[in-house]
Amino acid sequence: MSADRDALEKAAKKGLFARSAKQPVKVADDLVEEVEKQLVRRVVDLISLQRKAGKAVAGYEKVKGWLQMEEAEVLIQAVDGSGRGKSKLSTPHFGHYIGWLTADELGLAFGRQTVIHGALASGGLTSRVVEEAQRLKGVRINEGGNGHPKG
Template sequence: MTRGGRTKDRDAGPERKCIATGEVQPASGLIRFVVGPDNQIVPDLMGKLPGRGIWVTANRAALDKAVKKGLFARAAKQPVTVPDGMVDTLEPMLARRVVDLVSLARKSGAAVAGYEKVKDWLSKEVAEVLIQSSDGSERGKSKLSTPHYGRFIGWLTSDELGLAFGRQTVIHAALGSGGLTQRVVEEAQRLKGLRIGPTDERSGGRGRPKG
């Protein structure tokens, strides 16, 4: 496991081919689209809408290329309409999905917020994921480190983390083991591709892997 939230090959799950890059990769790193009844392209973030899936890597470059080059119509093998500003709407949709999943983890007892609680979980090796807001103090965030062999999420704002924990703002949070943790990591990684790009591993927070 890496700081960027990538999974090892054995955890990769099913693979799909991106219509923009031509690369085959785990479906968790792509966004699924389907053609709606009105021949309009519809994002399917939960992967449950009926119809043949059209997959695009979760980053702006790939999505912009798919739109500008007419790749959705080519993949669907029929004329389709892509809503104006669709790529821009995906970022808040993904952010809300991550927030909702963290909130569910909190309600199940698998997530905590606040510097002292996060520090305690890290010291006891309960935490599997360190989450720090992108707009928090770099000095404060540098005092906490990503769990050994754990994950780091640093591209949610303090307001977004606050929503997940029922507070105004949250700077530090952590996820323990549980079925929701992997889903949070995967959705956060897709958000990262749209929000800060696929190569920036250091947006928000300075927690470093140990060892």
């Protein structure tokens, strides 16, 4: 099973989980939404652990400083942040970009109400954050739109 919304919906509809388990399986109607919610929680928790380890910062000026000093490996920007503000920061050379979490979700990770800009240093759990965020990207409907996803 891949981290793809369409694949999950198709597997649930066609009863592929039962075939794989070789027994009857009751699949919840909101399986895909629950998977998305759990992936968000995992990414937020991992970013929070990086913050507590001193390997993550939030806020435009701090992120800009890390990017200039080449401390940042991952640039994180809220999907519902203003395009103008987000365009002023660019992804680190040979780094990664995560742009499909909401400002509220990033706020949870950084212990604030909302966060638009964040950065992660290399090492620690950064590679896990990137892996889990890619899984979330495959499941999330709204990765580039405006506003908060439903739910």
